[in-house]
Amino acid sequence: MKKISTKIATFILIGIIISACDAVKRVPEGKRLLTKNEILVNNKTTKDDEVINQLYQKPNSTLLGYRLRLNLFNLANPNPDSSYQAKFTNHPGKYERMSKLLSAKQVDRLGQSFWYHGIHDFLKKTGEPPVIVDTARTHKSVLRLKYYYFNNGFFNVKANYKLDSLSKKKARIKYTITTGNPYLLDSLTTTIHTPVLDSMYKTRISNTFIKSGKQYQTKDFDSEKDRINTYFRNNGVYNFQPNYVTFDLDTLNSNKKVNVNLIINDYSYQDNDTTRTKPFKIFKISDVNIYTDYSAANNSLKITDSTSYNNFNLYSHSKLKYKPKAITDAVFITKGNLFADSKTVLTTRYLNNLKIFNYPTILYELDKRDTTAQSLIAKVYLSPRKKYSLGTTLDVTHSNIQNIGIAGSISQTIRNVFNGAETLEIAGRGNIGSSKDLANPQSKFFNVSEYGVDVKLNIPRIWFPLATEKIIPKSMIPSTLLSSGLATQKNIGLDKKNLTGSLAYNWTPKRNNTARFDLLNVQYVRNLNPENYFNIYRSSYTALNDIGKAYNTDHPEYANNHPDYVDRDTDNLIIEKGTAGFTNDVLSGTTTLTPADAEYKTVSSVEERRVRLTENDFILATSYSFTRTTKTDLQDNTFYLFRTKIESAGSILSLVSNAASLPKNHNGNYEIFNLEYSEYIKTEFDYIKHWDLTKEKVLAFRSFFGIAIPYGNSNNIPFSRSYFAGGSNDNRAWQPYRLGPGSTGAVNDYNEANLKIALSAEFRFKILGSMKGALFADAGNIWNVFDNITDERATFNGLKDLKEIALGTGFGLRYDLSFFVVRFDLGFKTFNPANEINKRWFNEYNFANSVFNFGINYPF
Incomplete structure (x- = not known):
C-alpha cells in the first residue's frame, strides 16, 4: 500500500510539473510570449549588459535555463473565487450539505482559505506573469538604443527591429543597430563671462574630462559640469550651480570631429519682475x-x-x-x-x-x-538629544560554537556626561544558547550561557597627554573609546570569567577608510572548572586512558600501588585524580616509560595541551587595524573591502621586567599577578570582492591570511587568540574546529593553531522572490608554526604544505527578510588532506559526510 501511495504521489507531482511547463498557458489568443531578445551591433551579437538594459521588455527570468517563476505563475488559478463558487453551481445541494456540517459562514470563509485562495495568491506573487510582446514598448526600446549610442558619440546611428514568430504564441525580437563611425572631440574653447571664474577655471583645466581626441560621451560633459561646480563652490563661489555651465557643440564639419565651446554665464537673479545678471563674487x-x-x-x-x-x-x-x-x-x-x-x-x-x-x-x-x-x-x-536614554535589545544569534542563542541586553546612555560631548554607556547583557558540541550529560537544550556588564566612554577627540592635531587632524573625525567589561560564561565546559579593558583611538584618514589604534587592550581569562578538562576534551582523555590501561595491565604492581587512580569496574583512569596522578608519574620518571617512548611523548603532548587550555591567561596587547571599502550602501553589489591588523602582546611588560631586573619563575618566564603573561605578535589580512553580474546575480570572493608568532615569555598562542577552521562562516564542508591542523584529521576535540589561510568564492542568484540560491567553494586550513608543537602533520614547514589546503564545495539557500538574511548551506568534502593521498579527492563527497550549516546574513 505504501509503494502504491508513493507511485500515485509521484505521478501527481509529474503531472503538475508537466501542466506547469506549458509556458503559453496564460498567453491570450492573438498574443505572443517573448522568448528571446537578440541585439546585433554592426552584424555582431552583443551580450553587453549595459546595452541589454536599454530594452523595455525582457523575457521571463530563468533558473538554469528553466522558467521556474513563469511556470509557478501558470500553476495559479486566475479566478479562485469563481472556481470555488462553480463547485456548488455544478453540484446542486452541495452547499446545503456543507452548511449543515459546518455553517454557511464557515463554508463561505473556506473559499478564502489558503487551500482554495491563498495558495493561488502565493503562486501569483512568487511567480512571474508571461512577458507578452508589446510593439509599443519595442519601439521605445529602439529609440532608447539609438539614444544610448548617440550619447556615446555615434551621431549617425540607425536602429530597427524584427519580430520572429516561433509558433502561434511564441516570438523573439531581433534588434539591428548600425553605429557608423564615432565622433571625436577636437578643439576646446571657453567663454566665461566672470573674469575671476575664468582665472580659476584655467588653473584646473588639466583636470577636465573633455579632451581633444577623446570619443564623444555625454557622461563626460555631465562629469565636467559636476567638477566645475564642486571646484567653484569649494572656493568661495557661493551662488554657483551646475546649470550655469553649458556647452556649444559644433559638428557641421564632415570629418567626424566635435568642436566644444564651454560657456559660463554671469550670475542671474530676480529683481522684482526683472531678471538681472552680474558677475559672480567670491564669498x-x-x-x-x-x-x-x-x-x-x-x-x-x-x-x-x-x-x-x-x-x-x-x-x-x-x-x-x-x-x-x-x-x-x-x-x-x-x-x-x-x-x-x-x-x-x-x-x-x-x-x-x-x-x-x-x-x-x-x-x-x-x-x-x-x-x-x-x-x-x-x-x-543644533538640537540636543535627550541626556538619558534607555535601550534594550533582543537577538537570535548563531555562531560556530553556538547552534542557536538568545541574547538580550539593557543599557543606559548618558550624553554630554562631562560637558565635553562625551557619551557614557552602561550595559548589562545575557545570553543563553544551545551547542551540540558541549559535554551535556543532562541533555539540556540550553547548555550555553553568558552574562556580563560593560562600560564604555566615547570621547569625540583624541584623549592623550600630548598634542596629536598634526598627526590626526580633526578633519579625520577622531574619537577615543575607553571600555571595560566583566563576563561569566559557560561554553566549552571549563567555564570562564573574562575581564577586559581597552583604550582605543578611531579616526577616518580618508573617505571610506577607517583606522583604529588600541594603545592598551587588556584581557584576563580565568577558567572556573579546569578539573573538568578531560570530561570535555574526550579525545585527550581517550589517548591518555588507552596508555594508562595498557600500562596498568603490563605492570599490575603499579596498579596495585595506586588503587585510587582507576575505576575497578571499567579499568578507566578516574578524572581528575587518576589522570593527574598517572600523568605526573610518567613525566616525573616514576614509571618505566622514558622520553624516547612513543607513549611518553603522547602523555607529554596531552599534558602540554591540557595545561595550555586550562591555564589562566593575561594578555596586554597593542594593535593597529585599517579598513578600506568602496561599498556605498547595503544594496551595493560591486565593491571591495580590505582589512588588515597587526597586534603585539606582552612586549611592554617584558621591557619593564627586563629594565627592573625582575626574577623569572621555574619555567624561565616573567609573571604578573603570579601569572605568566602572553607574548606574541599577530597579523591578519582580509580581502573581500563582489562583482554584480546583473539580473540579481553576484559573484563574491574572500581571501584571509593570519599568523600569530609567540616569542619571549610564550611558546604558544592563547586559545582566545588562535585560529580554527570549519563552520558556517569558514569552510562549510567541515564542522567548526573539525578541520586541521594540517593533515592531522582533527584528532583533538577543539582543533586550533596559529597560522590560517582561507579562500572562498560564492555565486549568488535569485530563485523566487526573496529566496536566493548560492553555489560555493571554500578552501583553506590551519597549521602550527614557530610554536611548541612538533607533530609534522600539524606544522607548516614550507610551501610544500600548501598541498594540505582542504576544499569544500556545495550549495545553499538564502531568504531575505530585509533586516537580515537567513542562510542554509550544505557543504561537501571535495578534497580532504587528512585522508590517505590516493583517497583525498571526492572520497567523502556524499550526503552522509556532508555538513549542514545555518547562518544569519551572508558569510562574506
Whole structure:
C-alpha cells in the first residue's frame, strides 16, 4: 500500500510539473510570449549588459535555463473565487450539505482559505506573469538604443527591429543597430563671462574630462559640469550651480570631429519682475554662530547665555551646557576663510558623529554689514538629544560554537556626561544558547550561557597627554573609546570569567577608510572548572586512558600501588585524580616509560595541551587595524573591502621586567599577578570582492591570511587568540574546529593553531522572490608554526604544505527578510588532506559526510 501511495504521489507531482511547463498557458489568443531578445551591433551579437538594459521588455527570468517563476505563475488559478463558487453551481445541494456540517459562514470563509485562495495568491506573487510582446514598448526600446549610442558619440546611428514568430504564441525580437563611425572631440574653447571664474577655471583645466581626441560621451560633459561646480563652490563661489555651465557643440564639419565651446554665464537673479545678471563674487565667512539648543518651540525665545571661543559664537536659550571646545572642534567652517561646500559637509558629518545632537542644520545668510556684499554668516543649528536614554535589545544569534542563542541586553546612555560631548554607556547583557558540541550529560537544550556588564566612554577627540592635531587632524573625525567589561560564561565546559579593558583611538584618514589604534587592550581569562578538562576534551582523555590501561595491565604492581587512580569496574583512569596522578608519574620518571617512548611523548603532548587550555591567561596587547571599502550602501553589489591588523602582546611588560631586573619563575618566564603573561605578535589580512553580474546575480570572493608568532615569555598562542577552521562562516564542508591542523584529521576535540589561510568564492542568484540560491567553494586550513608543537602533520614547514589546503564545495539557500538574511548551506568534502593521498579527492563527497550549516546574513 505504501509503494502504491508513493507511485500515485509521484505521478501527481509529474503531472503538475508537466501542466506547469506549458509556458503559453496564460498567453491570450492573438498574443505572443517573448522568448528571446537578440541585439546585433554592426552584424555582431552583443551580450553587453549595459546595452541589454536599454530594452523595455525582457523575457521571463530563468533558473538554469528553466522558467521556474513563469511556470509557478501558470500553476495559479486566475479566478479562485469563481472556481470555488462553480463547485456548488455544478453540484446542486452541495452547499446545503456543507452548511449543515459546518455553517454557511464557515463554508463561505473556506473559499478564502489558503487551500482554495491563498495558495493561488502565493503562486501569483512568487511567480512571474508571461512577458507578452508589446510593439509599443519595442519601439521605445529602439529609440532608447539609438539614444544610448548617440550619447556615446555615434551621431549617425540607425536602429530597427524584427519580430520572429516561433509558433502561434511564441516570438523573439531581433534588434539591428548600425553605429557608423564615432565622433571625436577636437578643439576646446571657453567663454566665461566672470573674469575671476575664468582665472580659476584655467588653473584646473588639466583636470577636465573633455579632451581633444577623446570619443564623444555625454557622461563626460555631465562629469565636467559636476567638477566645475564642486571646484567653484569649494572656493568661495557661493551662488554657483551646475546649470550655469553649458556647452556649444559644433559638428557641421564632415570629418567626424566635435568642436566644444564651454560657456559660463554671469550670475542671474530676480529683481522684482526683472531678471538681472552680474558677475559672480567670491564669498568669505564673516561670522560662525552656533545655536546649541535649537528647536522649533524655542526658536522665537530670547537667547539668555552666550560665549565666544576661537572666533566662534555660541548661543543658548538656557544655560550653556557644553564646553565650547567640544562643539567648536566639530565645526570646520571658520571665520575669515572662503565659503566651501566641503567644510559644510564635513561639519555636518562630525556633529552627527558626536551622537549628542539630532541631524544638524547649517544655513548661510548675507552679512548686511559688508558693503561689498561678499560676506556670509554661517548659522549652525543644533538640537540636543535627550541626556538619558534607555535601550534594550533582543537577538537570535548563531555562531560556530553556538547552534542557536538568545541574547538580550539593557543599557543606559548618558550624553554630554562631562560637558565635553562625551557619551557614557552602561550595559548589562545575557545570553543563553544551545551547542551540540558541549559535554551535556543532562541533555539540556540550553547548555550555553553568558552574562556580563560593560562600560564604555566615547570621547569625540583624541584623549592623550600630548598634542596629536598634526598627526590626526580633526578633519579625520577622531574619537577615543575607553571600555571595560566583566563576563561569566559557560561554553566549552571549563567555564570562564573574562575581564577586559581597552583604550582605543578611531579616526577616518580618508573617505571610506577607517583606522583604529588600541594603545592598551587588556584581557584576563580565568577558567572556573579546569578539573573538568578531560570530561570535555574526550579525545585527550581517550589517548591518555588507552596508555594508562595498557600500562596498568603490563605492570599490575603499579596498579596495585595506586588503587585510587582507576575505576575497578571499567579499568578507566578516574578524572581528575587518576589522570593527574598517572600523568605526573610518567613525566616525573616514576614509571618505566622514558622520553624516547612513543607513549611518553603522547602523555607529554596531552599534558602540554591540557595545561595550555586550562591555564589562566593575561594578555596586554597593542594593535593597529585599517579598513578600506568602496561599498556605498547595503544594496551595493560591486565593491571591495580590505582589512588588515597587526597586534603585539606582552612586549611592554617584558621591557619593564627586563629594565627592573625582575626574577623569572621555574619555567624561565616573567609573571604578573603570579601569572605568566602572553607574548606574541599577530597579523591578519582580509580581502573581500563582489562583482554584480546583473539580473540579481553576484559573484563574491574572500581571501584571509593570519599568523600569530609567540616569542619571549610564550611558546604558544592563547586559545582566545588562535585560529580554527570549519563552520558556517569558514569552510562549510567541515564542522567548526573539525578541520586541521594540517593533515592531522582533527584528532583533538577543539582543533586550533596559529597560522590560517582561507579562500572562498560564492555565486549568488535569485530563485523566487526573496529566496536566493548560492553555489560555493571554500578552501583553506590551519597549521602550527614557530610554536611548541612538533607533530609534522600539524606544522607548516614550507610551501610544500600548501598541498594540505582542504576544499569544500556545495550549495545553499538564502531568504531575505530585509533586516537580515537567513542562510542554509550544505557543504561537501571535495578534497580532504587528512585522508590517505590516493583517497583525498571526492572520497567523502556524499550526503552522509556532508555538513549542514545555518547562518544569519551572508558569510562574506
